[in-house]
Amino acid sequence: MNKNILDKIKVETLTANPELNEPHKNLHEKEVRVVLKNCDIINPENINHYIAKDGYFAINQILTGMSQEDVIKVVSDSGLRGRGGGGFPTGRKWNFAYKNENDTKYIICNADEGDPGAFMDRSVLEKDPHSILEGMIIAGFAIGAETGFIYVRAEYPLAAERLQKAIDDALELNILGENIFGTKFNFKIEIRLGAGAFVCGEETALIASIEGNRGMSKNKPPYPAIEGLYGKPTIINNVETLANISQIILKGSKWFRSFGTEKSPGTKVFALAGKIKNTGLIEVPMGITLGEIIHDIGRGVGNKRKFKAVLTGGPSGGCLTEKHLDQEVDFDTLVALGSMMGSGGMIVLDDHDCMVDIAKFYLDFSVDESCGKCTPCREGTIQLYKLLEKITNGEGTIADLDKLKKLSKAVKKTSLCGLGMTAPNPILSTLEHFYDEYLAHVTHKVCPASSCRGLIEKYIIQDNCVGCTICAKRCPVQCITGERKGLHVIDQDACIQCGECFASCNFDAIITK
Amino acid sequence: MSIYVLEEQLNEFKIEVIDKYRDTKSPLMQILQESQKRYGCVPVEVQEFISKEMNITTAKINGVVSFYSMFSLKPSGRHILGVCTGTACYVKGASRLVERVEALLDTEYGSTTEDGCFTLAHTRCVGDCAQAPVIMVNDEFNGKVTSDDIPKIIARHRGKNCKK
Ligand SMILES: Cc1cc2nc3c(=O)[nH]c(=O)nc-3n(C[C@H](O)[C@H](O)[C@H](O)COP(=O)(O)O)c2cc1C
Ligand code: SF4
Numbered sequence: 085m086n087k088n089i090l091d092k093i094k095v096e097t098l099t100a101n102p103e104l105n106e107p108h109k110n111l112h113e114k115e116v117r118v119v120l121k122n123c124d125i126i127n128p129e130n131i132n133h134y135i136a137k138d139g140y141f142a143i144n145q146i147l148t149g150m151s152q153e154d155v156i157k158v159v160s161d162s163g164l165r166g167r168g169g170g171g172f173p174t175g176r177k178w179n180f181a182y183k184n185e186n187d188t189k190y191i192i193c194n195a196d197e198g199d200p201g202a203f204m205d206r207s208v209l210e211k212d213p214h215s216i217l218e219g220m221i222i223a224g225f226a227i228g229a230e231t232g233f234i235y236v237r238a239e240y241p242l243a244a245e246r247l248q249k250a251i252d253d254a255l256e257l258n259i260l261g262e263n264i265f266g267t268k269f270n271f272k273i274e275i276r277l278g279a280g281a282f283v284c285g286e287e288t289a290l291i292a293s294i295e296g297n298r299g300m301s302k303n304k305p306p307y308p309a310i311e312g313l314y315g316k317p318t319i320i321n322n323v324e325t326l327a328n329i330s331q332i333i334l335k336g337s338k339w340f341r342s343f344g345t346e347k348s349p350g351t352k353v354f355a356l357a358g359k360i361k362n363t364g365l366i367e368v369p370m371g372i373t374l375g376e377i378i379h380d381i382g383r384g385v386g387n388k389r390k391f392k393a394v395l396t397g398g399p400s401g402g403c404l405t406e407k408h409l410d411q412e413v414d415f416d417t418l419v420a421l422g423s424m425m426g427s428g429g430m431i432v433l434d435d436h437d438c439m440v441d442i443a444k445f446y447l448d449f450s451v452d453e454s455c456g457k458c459t460p461c462r463e464g465t466i467q468l469y470k471l472l473e474k475i476t477n478g479e480g481t482i483a484d485l486d487k488l489k490k491l492s493k494a495v496k497k498t499s500l501c502g503l504g505m506t507a508p509n510p511i512l513s514t515l516e517h518f519y520d521e522y523l524a525h526v527t528h529k530v531c532p533a534s535s536c537r538g539l540i541e542k543y544i545i546q547d548n549c550v551g552c553t554i555c556a557k558r559c560p561v562q563c564i565t566g567e568r569k570g571l572h573v574i575d576q577d578a579c580i581q582c583g584e585c586f587a588s589c590n591f592d593a594i595i596t597k
Numbered sequence: 598m599s600i601y602v603l604e605e606q607l608n609e610f611k612i613e614v615i616d617k618y619r620d621t622k623s624p625l626m627q628i629l630q631e632s633q634k635r636y637g638c639v640p641v642e643v644q645e646f647i648s649k650e651m652n653i654t655t656a657k658i659n660g661v662v663s664f665y666s667m668f669s670l671k672p673s674g675r676h677i678l679g680v681c682t683g684t685a686c687y688v689k690g691a692s693r694l695v696e697r698v699e700a701l702l703d704t705e706y707g708s709t710t711e712d713g714c715f716t717l718a719h720t721r722c723v724g725d726c727a728q729a730p731v732i733m734v735n736d737e738f739n740g741k742v743t744s745d746d747i748p749k750i751i752a753r754h755r756g757k758n759c760k761k
């Protein structure tokens with residue numbers, strides 16, 4: 085394998101498949117494709133397609149004339165920050181591992197994508213697997229590692245399958261394996277499957293899992309770049325981080341910095357979901373405003389409902405509201421606003437969603453996923469959950485709100501790993517932005533969003549019912565009657581207060597008491 | 598104690614799985630995953646067998662099996678039905694779907710129906726949030742599900758491979 089062969093494959097593939105040069109369809113004018121540039125364009129199971137889109141030219145360029153320091157310098161200059169949530173500068177991390185001399189080092193791609201509500205990494209893994217391999221090979225060269233692992237969450241079998249095919253094809257062309265491109269550089273990649281544990285997305289737990297242990301976190305320092313997998317210097321990078329690398333090498337750090345902000349250069353992929361018209365993945369320059377994402381690209385909440393908040397950062401993050409719509413979205417602004425970027429999931433909520441209930445949902449998740457190693461997280465999250473449950477059931481008091489805040493802060497401060505340190509964030513953030521809603525639950529015993537069933541006595545259909553029959557169809561106990569186009573009525577004796585009718589009426593004809 | 602994996606199967610497991618991983622570094626997770634894939638579980642007899650063959654204590658093996666939610670001690674029902682309860686599905690009403698499924702199948706989340714036809718599996722985000730709410734039946738994907746779709750989904754699978 086050499087540059088001439090790459091060129092030949094590229095030209096031949098493009099001649100045979102001119103559609104590979106076509107632009108993405110239906111892109112919003114505010115979107116930019118860097119990470120997703122090949123997704124839905126190339127056939128992910130065909131290595132020649134990847135090469136046709138300049139794939140593996142970056143590693144070729146590196147192996148025919150760049151030093152390890154050169155590579156680290158370009159990545160550092162680009163300002164690329166880790167897309168797995170923390171936003172740590174990638175070049176700096178690589179430099180730690182490079183400087184830490186050792187005859188064995190490892191590269192790990194974190195493809196655990198545990199945030200429920202995020203699906204960016206999945207797309208890249210399934211639709212452009214070679215871009216991850218190339219990022220890992222480059223990282224391996226930069227720090228002096230010969231082995232890489234991709235830790236894929238068990239829920240993504242197709243991703244694992246495509247990655248394996250990509251690895252096999254790259255081996256065949258000697259882009260992986262020994263003496264890559266005829267040089268002295270060797271690199272191999274193996275896949276490891278997760279087994280359903282969110283905490284394994286945390287880097288030290290992930291390492292424990294690859295080592296065949298319970299996925300429990302460890303104290304840091306030492307950081308993995310110093311002492312990681314099998315005690316060796318290890319770089320762990322997120323999928324999206326790695327997908328940026330080859331293009332930064334090919335096009336340069338200046339090009340990369342032409343997108344995004346000074347402190348958060350480049351683009352970010354977001355997964356829009358929840359109460360928003362245009363759901364799906366978008367890729368936008370960092371620094372775009374929240375309003376542009378929600379209203380221009382996402383086209384708002386639809387269904388006559390009102391935008392209420394957007395959740396970012398998943399179970400570690402918080403919420404942003406109407407008053408934040410003008411804010412620029414990047415790593416630092418989101419943290420300053422009490423949320424965080426996380427991996428890029430954005431769940432939009434409307435006026436039917438209760439913020440206390442959402443906080444409870446996330447705490448339930450954290451209780452389930454706490455690895456149990458340290459007490460503040462293991463016990464603290466349970467206590468926090470119970471307080472929230474009490475409030476949503478209408479049994480909370482004002483004193484509980486204080487308790488909630490104090491305990492949240494204590495858990496944050498004293499937990500051992502990122503899971504516990506961030507698990508209370510959804511509570512603190514909703515308390516800050518929606519304190520009135522908490523108050524309504526504890527003082528007036530009402531849920532302003534009509535969502536908490538413990539606070540709802542009955543559902544009533546009002547005169548503005550247009551008789552669309554949807555609620556009658558969805559009612560699990562068939563206790564709603566009415567003619568098509570006629571007023572519908574609920575048989576209160578038979579009703580089990582499930583709330584299905586309330587959620588399904590598109591005409592605001594159902595109220596709660 | 599019920600036995601889910603027979604002697605002959607264990608011998609086959611040794612040749613086809615364990616021997617393959619003998620030279621791999623930390624192969625435990627992969628071996629357990631093979632058991633889960635082949636038998637739908639990692640029962641005690643398999644754990645003991647791995648312990649003997651690989652010289653790993655049963656305590657360690659059991660610790661790993663119990664830590665990860667993908668491993669189970671008993672095989673599941675014919676069909677695994679999971680209502681995704683990731684954040685997007687949750688705000689789109691997944692908890693009501695869960696209640697509906699539980700009521701229709703007369704069983705609780707995490708357990709198997711009496712006729713062995715369905716196991717209701719805890720499912721946390723399948724990564725298809727744009728299609729929320731989502732119900733998975735085995736590998737079959739159902740997106741934008743409404744509560745009145747559920748009886749149809751269940752009926753469709755009841756028919757397949759189920760006595761009742
Ligand atoms: C509880 C927890 C879960 C995490 N889950 C993920 C994950 O699913 N994917 C990921 O890339 N990083 C995850 N991280 C962050 C990783 O620990 C690590 O910082 C990241 O993979 C580093 O890669 P990056 O520098 O490229 O972002 C998680 C962290 C914590 C504390
Ligand atoms: S903070 Fe939670 S997840 Fe992290 S080590 Fe402690 S118990 Fe485990």
Ligand code: SF4
Nearest residue numbers: 559579580582583585
């Ligand atoms: S709350 Fe549930 S049971 Fe009662 S009328 Fe509405 S859909 Fe039917």
Ligand code: SF4
Nearest residue numbers: 549550552553555589
């Ligand atoms: S869904 Fe709303 S508008 Fe339609 S019949 Fe029911 S109450 Fe009336």
